[in-house]
Amino acid sequence: MTLTVGFDLDMTLIDSRPGIRACYLALAERTGTYIDADLAVTRLGPPLAEELVNWFPEDEVAAVADLYREMYPSIAVAATPAMEGAREAIRAVREAGGRTMVVTAKYEPNAKLHLDHLGIEPDVVVGDLWAEQKAAALREHGAGVYVGDHVGDVRGARIAGALSVAVATGPCDGDALRAAGADVVLDDLSAFPAWLAGYRAAPRA
DSSP, rough: OOOOOEOBBBTTTTTHHHHHHHHHHHHHHHHHHOOOOOOOHGOOOOOOHHHTTTSOGGGGHHHHHHHHHHHHHHHHTTTOOOOHHHHHHHHHHHHOOEEEEEEEESSSHHHHHHHHTTTOOSSSEOOOOOOOGHHHHHTTTTTTTTEEESHHHHHHHHHTEEEEEEESSSSSSSHHHHTTTTSSEEEGGHHHHHHHHHHHHHHEE
16 A cells, blocks of 8 residues: 655644744734734644634634634745755655645645645645544545644544654644654654654564
């Protein structure tokens, strides 16, 4: 079977903190509502609504989320760099004859804008899925490995029956990722190509 490796997006493939911070500041100015953007970017991973509910009444969150997503492309995309080793990780899977997919909680059109801007070209992009919800997409595309930075990514991988490879580049440190059940914890994606080579070489039942 073809090796298929899934990747999370925010804080796994891209350092979305600068762009998201700028977008939250612009949203605060637009709405007249205070948002602690520096705090918000320390807890990236969950869906947008889970952050907005800290700053807006619950009955306004859906409309504010739509406004944020509308503002996002012109503010956040150009300000967002790739994480160290991201391009090399995707390339390593390709060179091994495998397929890559991105499964993210981010609004799918904006996720694709980030990847296009950075020249990162996975075979499949699936957005708007968080934590356990990611398992359905991973199973649908036959992903045997899922790489993410959050304990929610670990849960999604385990439910999908995929190997959970975690990178300690987001809000969850290595201990938290291991405690959540990650099979492998890497400091960052620059270690992924060597790990993948060893994984493919190891005898497996």
